[in-house]
Amino acid sequence: MAETILSKRPKKEQKIDPEIGVGLSWKTIKNQKQLILMSFPIVIYILIFNYVPIWGWLMAFQNYRPALKFSKQQWVGLKHFKFLFQDDTFLTVLRNTLAMSMINLVLSFATAIILALLLNEIKVRFWKRSIQTISYLPHFLSWIIAAGIVATSLSVDDGIVNQLLMKMHIITEPIMWLSEGKYFWGIVGLSNVWKEVGWNTIIYLAAITSIDPSLYESAGIDGANRYQKILYVTLPGIKSTFIILLIMNIGHILDAGFEIQYLLGNGLIVDWSQTIDIFVLKYGIAQGNYSLATAAGIFKTVVSIILILIANSTAKRLGEERLI
């Protein structure tokens, strides 16, 4: 991010330091030689790992074959992009990706903030610690294990979810959760919440800790009750954290995930479960068609950049914290 912070800084904010002046001169370089030296490693790092790989994007315009030299590759123009956008399946997977992403985004933000607020209200250290630990432990499971747990819980045979619903007389016979497309997005959303909520909460808890206690005191003096304190002190206190995280996450909107959809998906619900990443795996990498995979990658990147810029400028217009 470092280079974007430097280069994208809006014009009006560029205050000219009278002592150093604008423009390149030996004097400036001399003046700032420590700074320049210090920035070397980072700039080199970013060039190597974030810019050099962009070279690989050329693959998207070729029929790339791994063993051949660059000069021997066959150029095909926009063929792979055309394949993507003309394929019916791609439009479905795009819809699924966006839908599941949005669900995940909203659910994970809402639950993390709510859990953080609730935890903050717990005064007994032991309970607070225990709840936090229990809620963030699933984060450390790999998706393959987590998906196994989810699939077993949802099983018709003796899955805990069906058992529970039966015992509570909400349903009369077990539901096959994984055979109906309409349930799938919800299952993915809830699984995500179960796995990540504790982890996502940590950052909000940290933000809450940094709120000046005197604000609570003065709110108390003004007659605010517990809920009003949450509403008027805590929430505004974590707003900037929230916005920054939101902007960052919006960039990942086309990464709805891969593992859980792949591991829980099956033929019956493929029209709801397949995401861009699974599509790329099936028709790109698994077929040795790396060009198609690259084309899909470029598409995702471009969409992400656009979304980030939009979110950022919106935040700016609203006078909020922003990333760039």
Add this chain to the structure above:
Amino acid sequence: MVKKIKRPVLAALVPVLALGLTLTGCTDSKDAASSTSSPSDSQASPAATKNDVIKPVALSVFIGGPGQQPTPDNKIYKMIKDKTGVSLKMEFLVGDLQQKMGVMIAGGDYADIMSGDDKLIAAGAFIPLEDLIEKYAPNLKKHYASVWNQIKDPASGHLYAMPAYGVYSGQVNDTAYGGPGFYLQKDVLKEMGYPTPKTLDEYFDIIAKYKAKHPDMIGFETLSFDWRKFPLLNPPEHLAGYPNDGGVIVDNGKAQIFADKDIAKTYYKKLNEINAQGLMDKEALVQNYDQYLAKIASGRVIGMFDQQWNFNDGELSLKSQGKFGSTYVGFPLLYPGATEHYRDRPVVNINRGFGISTKAKDPVQIIKFLDALMTEDWQKTLQWGIQGEDYEVKDGKFYRTPEQRAKADDNTWKLANKADAFLGGLPKMQGSYSDGNATDAGSQPQEFFESLKPQDQEVLKAYNHKTWAEFFKSPVENPIYYPAWSIDLVDGSPAKVANQKMEDLAVKYLPKAIMVKPDEFEGVWKEYVDQISKSNFKAIEDRINEQINWRIKNWSSK
């Protein structure tokens, strides 16, 4: 801090940096090129061959799988050393094979004899063996004569790895059965009076009757998860009397897909009916492989279509729980009028088995050594053991006493008395020896029967069989092109894309067709067939037919 560097300064730095990077990049690559080229030059010098007799030598052997070192005084290795002068230094795989091979290739660090693998072959780690075998190894030449062209690496036309399995002589005795079939639990068979179902109707009738008595049991089970779609997709070809060719059936060397044909429709319509009757596991088509195995391991599944090796883990768990009655027996169900072709002869696996590496000092001696082990005497010693110690002979028939059987199951004993690890990759006789005995104890029918648990023997006796394989017809010789499923559709080709499409369609529509109400079946089936006709399935058929013809032309040995 960062804020203070002004843009122009940075702009000036970037090209400087870029230039610097490019320069270092260039020098690096030059260095790398020159340093890698020098060792490969020295490697290229041909290994010298000296004289004809086998002289005492230590050979290193790399086994591409995990294993345990044999004890230093191992009976068989000692015998090999005494009689051939060759002592073997075994190296087993530790960790990940791909990674290990990567390291070996990068360092050119090869053992004299190594298990073959595509990656090693592609890296040029092996020497071609055709001429060596022609000149020095008459036994090997004879052994591989029938598959000579087939075992050559298709890319280079050379023979790099000598397949360890799949070359048969004499009568082929299958005992255990690992292939496809409609399986039923042994307890079910026992309770139903040991019936022999021959058609789908008879099979599902047994399941229906048993489930009526034991409502807790799960009826029919199948699987369509990740690449394990064959339990769902393959039954039609077997029912119609074709061997396992994957997604196509082959008539007179001409392949066509069968997904949209009547043989498929009949089967899935039947599944639709039994699903409506509640005889099918409701979850069968949404569960993953682990859930499937768990169900089998619970002993509650009455029957399924699968290949035995695919649910073997579930059976192993049943055996370890002592539930031998919950394991399975397969039956070859057929459509009326079809001829059975469930069992097939295993196919030669061309890229597995030992090859001689470019690092071997004296390939001639190695090939002579391997050739010596290819005689019947050595094969008997390696596969059965030593007569009087590991097996007995009565009226010319090999058998083992109960004590010998118990020892043969004991891993510690094996490390001191068998050369299993080496034998695994060695060219070996399969089928039977010239005296009619099976090549190893596990495939001698009587011996196999004696080694079974009483519960299993009871089932076999009831059917008047000695082995599980006898439930299926003895396999005929494989057609030269067989199997069509191993044909490479070529990455990125229209055939491969079409194949993926077909699979996607199958896992989408077949479960739907099975699970809808019976009167909606026709509608779903029509939609499925329509989608298939819209797909580019011709590309798959063309590619497979082209390859079948190529195999017939190039693999036939005179």
